[in-house]
Amino acid sequence: MGAASGSYAGDGSHTTSYYAASANPAPKRPVLIGDHEIDICVVGAGYSGLSTALHLAEKGYHVAIIEGAQIGWGASGRNGGQIVNGLNASLQTIKKRYGQDTATFVAGIVQEGGQIIRERVRTYDINCDLKDGNIFAGLTSTHMRELKERMTLWASYGIKNQEMLDKDQLRNHVNSDLYAGGLIDYSGGHMHPLNLARGEAAAFEQNGGRIYEMSPVIDVNHAAARPLVRTAKGSMSCKTLVLCGNAYLGHVVPTLSARVMPVSTQVMATEPLGEARAQDLLPTDMCIEDIRYILDYYRLSGGKRLLFGGGTVYGGADPSNIKAKLLPNMNKVFPQLKGIKIDYAWSGNFALSFSRVPQLGRLGDNTYFAHGYSGHGVTGSHTFGRILSEAIDGDLTRFDVFAKLPWYPFPGGRMFRVPYSVIGSWWYGLRDKLGV
Secondary structure, three states: OOOOOOHHHOOOOOOOOHHHHOOOOOOOOOOOOEEEEEEEEEEOOOHHHHHHHHHHHHOOOOEEEEOOOOOOOOHHHOOOOEEOOOOOOOHHHHHHHHOHHHHHHHHOOOOHHHHHHHHHHHHHOOOOOOEEEEEEEEOOHHHHHHHHHHHHHHHHOOOOOEEEEEHHHHHOOOOOOOOOEEEEEEEEEEOOHHHHHHHHHHHHHHOOOEEEOOOOEEEEEOOOOOOEEEEOOEEEEEEEEEEOOHHHOOOOOHHHHOOEEEEEEEEEEEOOOOHHHHHHHOOOOOEEEEOOOOOEEEEEOOOOOEEEEEEEEEOOOOOOOHHHHHHHHHHHHOHHHOOOOEEEEEEEEEEEEOOOOOEEEEEOOOEEEEEOOOOOHHHHHHHHHHHHHHHHOOOOHHHHHHHOOOOOOOOOHHHHHHHHHHHHHHHHHHHHHHOO
16 A cells, blocks of 8 residues: 555556456445544455455454455456465475475365355355356476376365366367366356455445445554554554555555565456357356466456456566557467457556465454465455454464464565566476476
């Protein structure tokens, strides 16, 4: 968040995305004006904040959310819309770094976020075009070996709803010659992310919660006995504070801003394809992502558009021409779409942690935070919101597992984290091109 007004979000309007253009109606919510008190204050109305706040409101707590722009303005309202299980860091990586007990614990929660989303959609009748199934696509024999190892590893933890697909079997799901095969996860899925966020916000309010929009936070005093959040026009004191600004928290809490780096990724939406053409491209209507370091991800919207995303810009800057960046990749996957009209193209930031493991923790006695989902925030944020609510409600069992994990700063600090990461991505991108 910015240092003064709503500069970090412009005038607070949503980006010119397909999601904003097709969003369900939402009420205009008040700006935080004057001084207020609440039991629990949540900063940020993305998935992390909404999940935490809704779980707590359902438990009977008095909760308020302060959002600098509008509900789902950041990554939660502009991401690829894919329900992909797991963290950015693999279970094998987590086992090597933190031990078998931690890996077993993480394996037990990697599907929880998707379960929470489905539970919310079902309980509160959220209209967000929810569909089941996602596929990891491999381009090389090395990729296929990695996918096979992943399936075997997950099965060893009791996760057995995945299936390998050879090249011909994958063609039943993706009409493209690009891939060597893939891995289908039947417990994954996809949905309209902004409509999910708006539905969760409405559910929170149904449970007595209060939401303040267009209220950028300019100062946080988390050292006080009662944490205090100040905005441009008001303040909120609370017994418990939860910081869920993620990539858009900015420098309001310097202790947290050094822990993650904003990274932008891009998405575009074609014109409506029509039922027959959409069915030809993705016959089973599942979402797809390949497993390269800098990957492509795509799916059909509820309106039968192809939503195609990919690319990264470390530091969070927007590319000068999103369409020019993504079109060559889309045309490699689906050459039959060459020349198709692109109606929308947009960019958004996610928060990258150096370890690629989300960070959950506490500042002092009464301030909690969660961030750093590293591109896996759709499911991770819902899970971590539930874990935060458990901790605030007195059960620290799951919270402490993550809170005790060490976090690692980016080499070179904030000044050199972007060039360091660019060099790393260049190296892994070269490996992808060489098929090693």
